[in-house]
Structures are given as structure tokens and as C-alpha cells.
Amino acid sequence: xxxxxxxxxxxxxxxxxxxxxxxxxxxxxxxxxxxxxxxxxxxxxxxxxxxxxxxxxxxxxxxxxxxxxxxxxxxxxxxxxxxxxxxxxxxxxxxxxxxxxxxxxxxxxxxxxxxxxxxxxxxxxxxxxxxxxxxxxxxxxxxxxxxxxxxxxxxxxxxxxxxxxxxxxxxxx
Numbered sequence: 001x002x003x004x005x006x007x008x009x010x011x012x013x014x015x016x017x018x019x020x021x022x023x024x025x026x027x028x029x030x031x032x033x034x035x036x037x038x039x040x041x042x043x044x045x046x047x048x049x050x051x052x053x054x055x056x057x058x059x060x061x062x063x064x065x066x067x068x069x070x071x072x073x074x075x076x077x078x079x080x081x082x083x084x085x086x087x088x089x090x091x092x093x094x095x096x097x098x099x100x101x102x103x104x105x106x107x108x109x110x111x112x113x114x115x116x117x118x119x120x121x122x123x124x125x126x127x128x129x130x131x132x133x134x135x136x137x138x139x140x141x142x143x144x145x146x147x148x149x150x151x152x153x154x155x156x157x158x159x160x161x162x163x164x165x166x167x168x169x170x171x172x173x
Contacts, residue, residue, distance in 0.1 A: 010025065035073075036079065050075070066133070097131065146164060
């Protein structure tokens with residue numbers, strides 16, 4: 001897999017196992033592209049590269065259309081002004097629930113970062129019992145974030161690595 005995944009790479013990957021999903025996935029990509037337009041990753045690249053790569057990782061696992069669409073939209077609830085209801089209207093309640101299941105809990109609800117982290121961990125664990133696809137998206141998201149860790153501060157690199165070892169590795173296992 002190369003560093004920069006394109007929508008064409010994702011479409012080719014999906015076509016290899018289910019061509020009927022392509023138009024829905026293209027629609028999710030277009031929505032994510034428009035919602036994230038102008039946003040950049042810490043690497044300086046357009047933000048859309050991240051959800052596109054997460055979706056591609058899942059396509060390599062032959063994930064279904066709802067999972068790929070949710071992967072493309074996975075950061076929209078926390079990073080843009082779209083609502084869960086709008087995602088459901090444009091796709092379906094499964095996609096909306098998957099995106100919501102992957103979305104971190106707002107910082108506004110907590111007095112400390114530690115409290116927020118505990119709540120997010122609880123949400124992830126609850127996701128396992130709700131729909132295993134939430135965990136698959138979360139793991140693909142973390143995999144791409146770990147692959148691009150060099151753009152974070154040393155503190156964030158250590159924090160993310162520890163969280164990966166303590167939470168995501170056991171979950172993947």
C-alpha cells in the first residue's frame with residue numbers, strides 16, 4: 001500500500017469484491033471531501049487522506065458498504081457541522097450509528113482529560129457489544145494514525161502509543 005491513497009484506489013479495491021457498492025461509497029467520499037474541505041492533517045496534507053486511508057484498510061478486509069461509508073465519514077461528527085440525523089438521511093441508520101459509535105465523546109463534558117479518556121474507552125468497549133464494525137473502523141483509524149505518528153509531538157507520540165498498547169492491541173487480539 002502506498003502512502004497516499006486516492007478515491008480511485010478505494011474504488012478499485014471495492015470493485016474487486018463488490019462492484020454494486022461503488023456508487024454509495026463514491027457518495028460518502030464526496031460528502032466527506034466536501035465536509036473536510038480546507039482542513040489539513042498535522043502532516044500538512046488534506047484531511048480527506050485520513051478517512052480515505054481508513055476506508056481503504058477496511059476495503060482490504062472486504063468490509064461491507066455501510067462500514068466503508070462510515071469509515072469515510074468517521075470524523076465528520078466531531079470535526080464538521082453535520083449531524084447524525086443528516087448522515088442517516090443521506091445513507092441509512094446503520095452508517096449513522098457506526099459513525100456515532102466511532103466518534104469521540106466531546107471534551108466539553110469532562111473536567112479532566114483523564115475522565116474524557118475513560119469515557120471514550122467505555123464507549124469503545126460498549127461498541128464491541130453494539131456492532132463489531134465500530135471496532136474494525138476504530139482499529140483501522142488507529143492503524144493509520146500510528147503510521148503517521150511522526151507528525152505529532154513527542155508527548156502525543158508517547159500518549160498515543162501507550163493508549164494503543166493498553167487499549168487497541170488487546171482489543172485487536
